[in-house]
Amino acid sequence: MSFSELKLFEKRASAAEEEIDFLKKELIEIKNILDTGKVPLKEETASKAELESVKKENEKLKMQIDILKRTLGERKSKHFALASSLCNTDNMVSITVTLYTLFEKAINEAYPDVTDPPIIIAPSNNSKFGDYQCNSALPLCKLLSSTNLEGKQRILPKDVAEKIVSKVSSSPLIEKLEVAAAGFINICLKHEFAQIVLKNILKNNKICAPPIIRKRKVIVDFSSPNVAKEMHVGHLRSTIIGDSICRLLEFLGHNVLRLNHIGDWGTQFGMLIAHLEDKFPNYSTESPPISDLQSFYKESKIRFDNDEEFKKRAYANVVKLQACEPKIIQAWKLICDVSKQEFQSIYDRLNVNLIERGESYYQKHMENLVKDLETKQFLEEDDGRKIMWGENKNGIPLTVIKRDGGFTYDTSDLAALKQRIMEEGAEWIIYVTDGGQATHFQTIISCAKRAKIVLSCHRVDHVGFGVVLGEDKKKFKTRSGDTVKLSDLLDEGLKRAEQKLKEKERDKVLTEREFNLAKESIAYGCIKYADLCHNRNHEYVFSFDKMLEDKGNTAVYLLYALTRIRSIARMANITRDQIKETVDVTPISLDHPKEWQLAKVILKFPDIVMKIAKDLCLHSLCEFCYEIACTFTEFYDNCYCVEKNQTGEIVKVNMGRILLTEATAMMLEKCLTLLGLNSVEKM
Numbered sequence: 085m086s087f088s089e090l091k092l093f094e095k096r097a098s099a100a101e102e103e104i105d106f107l108k109k110e111l112i113e114i115k116n117i118l119d120t121g122k123v124p125l126k127e128e129t130a131s132k133a134e135l136e137s138v139k140k141e142n143e144k145l146k147m148q149i150d151i152l153k154r155t156l157g158e159r160k161s162k163h164f165a166l167a168s169s170l171c172n173t174d175n176m177v178s179i180t181v182t183l184y185t186l187f188e189k190a191i192n193e194a195y196p197d198v199t200d201p202p203i204i205i206a207p208s209n210n211s212k213f214g215d216y217q218c219n220s221a222l223p224l225c226k227l228l229s230s231t232n233l234e235g236k237q238r239i240l241p242k243d244v245a246e247k248i249v250s251k252v253s254s255s256p257l258i259e260k261l262e263v264a265a266a267g268f269i270n271i272c273l274k275h276e277f278a279q280i281v282l283k284n285i286l287k288n289n290k291i292c293a294p295p296i297i298r299k300r301k302v303i304v305d306f307s308s309p310n311v312a313k314e315m316h317v318g319h320l321r322s323t324i325i326g327d328s329i330c331r332l333l334e335f336l337g338h339n340v341l342r343l344n345h346i347g348d349w350g351t352q353f354g355m356l357i358a359h360l361e362d363k364f365p366n367y368s369t370e371s372p373p374i375s376d377l378q379s380f381y382k383e384s385k386i387r388f389d390n391d392e393e394f395k396k397r398a399y400a401n402v403v404k405l406q407a408c409e410p411k412i413i414q415a416w417k418l419i420c421d422v423s424k425q426e427f428q429s430i431y432d433r434l435n436v437n438l439i440e441r442g443e444s445y446y447q448k449h450m451e452n453l454v455k456d457l458e459t460k461q462f463l464e465e466d467d468g469r470k471i472m473w474g475e476n477k478n479g480i481p482l483t484v485i486k487r488d489g490g491f492t493y494d495t496s497d498l499a500a501l502k503q504r505i506m507e508e509g510a511e512w513i514i515y516v517t518d519g520g521q522a523t524h525f526q527t528i529i530s531c532a533k534r535a536k537i538v539l540s541c542h543r544v545d546h547v548g549f550g551v552v553l554g555e556d557k558k559k560f561k562t563r564s565g566d567t568v569k570l571s572d573l574l575d576e577g578l579k580r581a582e583q584k585l586k587e588k589e590r591d592k593v594l595t596e597r598e599f600n601l602a603k604e605s606i607a608y609g610c611i612k613y614a615d616l617c618h619n620r621n622h623e624y625v626f627s628f629d630k631m632l633e634d635k636g637n638t639a640v641y642l643l644y645a646l647t648r649i650r651s652i653a654r655m656a657n658i659t660r661d662q663i664k665e666t667v668d669v670t671p672i673s674l675d676h677p678k679e680w681q682l683a684k685v686i687l688k689f690p691d692i693v694m695k696i697a698k699d700l701c702l703h704s705l706c707e708f709c710y711e712i713a714c715t716f717t718e719f720y721d722n723c724y725c726v727e728k729n730q731t732g733e734i735v736k737v738n739m740g741r742i743l744l745t746e747a748t749a750m751m752l753e754k755c756l757t758l759l760g761l762n763s764v765e766k767m
Contacts, residue, residue, distance in 0.1 A: 175292045176281055178690040179216065180205055182257055183271065187218050190251035198227060207688070211677065214262065214270030215684060221245035221267035241267025256280075275674045278683040282747045286667045289660070291754040293336050294690035297697065300543075303341045303504050304330050306516035307431075307438060310347035311423040312356055312381045315430050315570040317560050317626070318518070321549045324615045324760065326516040327436045328702050329547065331758045336697060341439065341508065345500065346427075348420050348442035352381075354402035357415045358394060359384035368414055377423055402490075406447065430570055434608060435762065449499040450491050454484060462535055474530025480523060482531050497528050501544075502537045512543040514700065519548035519621065547700050550623035552615075560626050577607035580628050584640075594766055602767045606632070606640055609761040613639035616759055617706035637710040639761060645713040646756065647767045649749040656726045656737045663746055666739055672747070673740030678719040682744060685715045686751050693758075702759065709755045716748050 183205045191201045204219040221244040228239050245267040252261060257277050262270040285291060306326020309315045315323075326342075334340045359380065364372035374380050387394045404412040424440065431438060454470075457463050463470045468487035482494040504510045515525055525546035532538040554560040562568055581603045585591060591599055614631035617638075618624040634640045653663070674680050685708075692708045725745060727736040753763050 176285075176294055176687075176690045177257075178294050178694060179257065179273070179687055180691045181694075182255070183216055183218070186252055186255055186258075187220065187248065187269075189253065190248050191220060191224065193251040194247045195224065195228070198224070201227070208270065211681070213264070213268070215273045216271040218245075218248070218269040218271060221248065221269065224248075225267065245269050273684070273687075275680070275683075278674060278680075278687055279672050281687060282672050282683065282744070283667050285747050285750055286663060286743060289664070289750075291689070291750060294694060297336045297338075297694070299337045299339065300511040301341070301509050302333050302338045302512040302514065303343055303508060303510040304333070304514045304516065305343050305345050305500075306330075306514075307436070308345045308347070308517070309427055310352075311420050311442070312352065312377045313423075314378045315427060317552050317568040317570060317573060320552065320570060320573070320611075321518070321615055321620070322516045323431075323434065323436055324612050325547065325549060325620055325702065326514075327434070327760050328612075328616060328758065329514060329516065329700055331760060332693060332696055332702075332705075335758060336693065338512075341510070342437060344427075344438040344440045344442075346424075346440060346442040348416075349405075349444040349447070349496075351398070351402055353405055353416055353419070354398040354400070355384045355388045355395075356381065356419055357401045357405070357412060358397045359387060360415050360419065367418060368411060372418070374419070374422055377419070377426070430574070433574055434612070435760065443493075443496045446496050446499045446503060449503050450495045453495065453499040453502060454491075457484065457535065460535070462531075472531050473534075474527055475534045476530075479530075480527055482527055494524075494528070497524075498531060498537075501528060501532050505537060505542060511541070512545075514545045514547055516547045516549075519550060522546055522548050545700060547620065549620040553623050553625045555625055555627055557625065573611070574608065576628065577611050578603060580632055581607035581610070584632050590767070598764070598766050601764050605643060605762050605764045605767070609639040609643055609756075612760050613642070613706065616702045619703050620701060637706065642709050642713055642752070642756065643761065643763055644767055645716065646749060646752050646763050647765065649716060649745055649752065650765065652720075652725050652745050653742055656734060656742060658737070658739075658742055663743065667743055670739045670743065672743045673723075673738065674744075676719075676723050678722045679741070679744060682715050682719045682748060685711055686747060689751060689755075705755055705759060709752060709759070712748060712752050712755070716745075716752075719744075 184203055187205065188201075188203045191198075191203060195201060202220050202223040204223070206217055206219060208214050208217050221241040225239050225241045225244045228244070242263060242265060245263040249261050249263060249269060252258070257273055259272040259274040262272070264270060304326055306329075307319060307323040309319050330340050330342050360367055360372065360374070364370070364374075388398055401412060405416055420442075454463075457472060458470075462472050463484055464472070464481075466481075469483050470485035471481040472484050473481045482498065483492050484495050484498070486492060501513065504513055515521075517525075529538060529544050529546075532544075538544055552560045560568055584606065585594075585599065585603060590602065594602060610628075610631040614626070615624070631638055632640055634644060653659075672683075674683050688708070692704055696702060696704055723738075723741055724736075725738050725741040726734055727738075729735050756763055
C-alpha cells in the first residue's frame with residue numbers, strides 16, 4: 085500500500101481535516117474576491133468598510149481553522165486511545181491507521197524540524213520479517229541528507245530507524261520492533277491483540293465496522309432502467325455494483341438513500357400513450373392487457389418512425405403530459421405501473437432494495453432550476469438552444485433547454501443533483517453507470533460547482549464500469565443478435581445451477597427446500613460475484629461455465645468453503661451458545677504459524693473496507709474473501725480441529741481452533757453479504 089493511499093486513509097478517517105480543507109478553500113475564495121477587484125486591494129479605491137469586513141472574515145476563518153486543527157489532534161488522540169484500550173471496544177481497529185498514527189507521532193518527535201515526513205506502513209510479505217513494516221527510514225534519510233538537517237555527519241537509514249523506534253509509544257498492538265540493516269522497521273503484532281478482536285466478534289455474534297469513519301448522508305443512484313423497456317444485461321452491472329456499494333456504506337454506518345432514477349418521462353411516452361389510445365380506446369375504464377410492454381413499445385416505435393400523423397399526436401401528448409392533463413397522466417401511470425412490476429420481479433430475485441424516483445419527479449425542480457440559472461446569467465444562447473458551460477468553459481456544455489423549449493437529460497440530472505443536496509441534505513452522491521457516461525457526469529459536476537450547487541464539502545463520484553462481453557469477446561447478445569434480457573439470464577443461471585448440483589448428487593442428500601435454497605444461492609451468487617470480482621473499470625467476459633466452477637476465485641468455491649467451515653462446529657456437536665460461553669474461558673488458539681496467519685488475514689478487514697470506501701472498487705473485497713478461504717484451507721490441512729479414532733468417534737475437540745474457525749466463518753459470511761451473496765447452511 086502506497087504512502088499516498090495511507091495518507092488519504094487518514095484524511096478520510098477524520099471529519100475535522102475535511103472541514104479544514106473546506107475552510108481553507110473558502111479562505112482562498114475570499115482572497116480571490118480581493119484579487120479580482122470586486123473588493124479592490126488598493127485602499128485608495130476600496131471601500132474602507134469592505135476591506136475591514138473581509139479582514140474580519142479572514143480572521144474568523146483563521147480562528148476556525150486553528151480550532152479545527154486542535155479538534156483533529158484530539159480525534160487522532162481518541163483513535164490512539166481506542167487502539168490502546170481494545171478490551172473496551174466492540175469495533176475492529178484498523179491496524180494500518182493505528183500503526184500510521186503511532187509512527188507519525190514517533191517520527192515527528194524524532195525529527196521535529198522535518199515538514200510532512202514520509203510515513204510508510206505496509207503488511208510484510210514474509211513472516212520472518214514480522215507482520216507489518218515501517219519503511220520510512222530510507223526516504224527520511226534522503227530528506228535529511230538533502231536538507232542538511234542533521235549537520236554534515238553522514239546519515240544511515242539504520243540510525244534513522246533506531247531513532248524512530250526509540251520514540252514509538254507502547255501499544256497493545258505491538259509485541260516488538262526490529263530494525264533491519266537497510267533501515268526497515270519490522271513490526272510484530274501481539275497475539276493478545278488478535279485474541280481480543282476475535283473474542284469480541286464471537287461474543288457479539290457479529291462483525292462491527294471500524295469506528296473512525298465519519299458518517300455521512302449518501303445517495304447512490306443506480307440501476308435506472310427505462311419504463312416500457314425490459315431490463316437487459318446492460319442493467320446488470322449497475323444494479324449489482326450499486327447494491328454492493330450501498331451494502332458496504334450502510335455497514336460503515338452511513339445514512340444511505342438508494343435511488344432508482346428510472347426513465348419515466350419524455351418523448352417516448354407521447355408515442356406510447358398515442359398507441360394506447362388507438363389500440364385500447366377504453367383504457368380509462370378498462371385495464372388494457374399490455375403486460376408485454378416490450379412488444380407494445382416496438383409497435384409504437386414503428387408507427388412513430390413511419391407515420392407522420394402519429395408522430396404529431398405523439399409530440400402533442402408530450403406537451404399534454406408535461407401540462408399534467410388528467411387523462412394523459414392516467415395513461416402514463418398505467419404504462420409505468422406495468423413496467424415497474426416487471427422491474428420489481430428482477431429486484432426481488434436479486435435481493436436488491438431501491439426507492440424509485442424517476443425523471444418525472446424532477447419536472448418542477450427543472451423549471452425552478454432553469455429560472456435560477458437564467459437569473460444568475462449562467463445560460464447562453466447557442467443556435468436556438470440554451471447551454472451552460474462548466475467551471476473552465478471548455479469541453480462539452482450542458483444543453484439545458486432544447487430548440488423546442490423542452491428539457492433534456494442534462495436538465496433533469498442537474499436538477500436532481502441540486503434537489504439531492506439542497507433538499508435531501510446529501511453530503512456524498514454516487515452515480516453508478518457505464519463508463520461511456522463519464523464525460524456527461526464530469527460536465528454535470530463541473531456545472532454544479534460553477535453554480536455553487538456542489539461545494540468543496542460535498543463528494544460526488546461517478547462509478548463507471550466496462551461492458552459485459554460474450555465468450556466471442558464481443559458485446560454480450562443472444563444468438564439472434566438481440567440484447568440479452570435480464571430475466572432470461574437469471575432463468576438460465578437457475579437451470580445451470582440445478583444441473584451442477586445434480587451432477588454432484590446433492591439432490592440425494594438435501595431436502596427439497598435445502599436444494600432450492602442452494603440452487604438460488606449459487607445461481608444468483610455466481611452471476612453477482614463474476615461481475616464484482618473484476619475491476620469494474622474493465623470489460624469482462626460472461627461465462628456460466630467459468631462462474632460455476634468450484635475451484636478458484638468463484639462464488640461457488642466461496643459459498644462451499646463457508647458451508648464447510650460452518651460444518652466443523654456441527655461435526656464437533658458445538659452449538660452457538662456453547663461458543664459464546666466458551667470464548668470467555670478458552671483462549672483462541674494462535675500458536676501455530678497457520679493459526680496466526682489466518683488470524684492476521686481476518687484482522688485486515690477494516691483496512692479493506694476503508695480502501696473500498698475510498699475507491700469504490702469491490703473486487704478488493706472479492707480478493708479478500710478468496711484470501712480468507714485459501715488461508716483457512718492451509719490452516720485446516722495443518723491444524724486438527726476435531727480428532728477421531730478409527731471407528732469415527734470424536735476423541736478430542738480443540739476448542740481454541742473451533743473458536744478460530746467460527747470467527748473465520750463469521751468474517752467470510754459478512755464479506756459475502758456485503759457483496760450481495762446469500763449463503764446457505766448446506767450445499
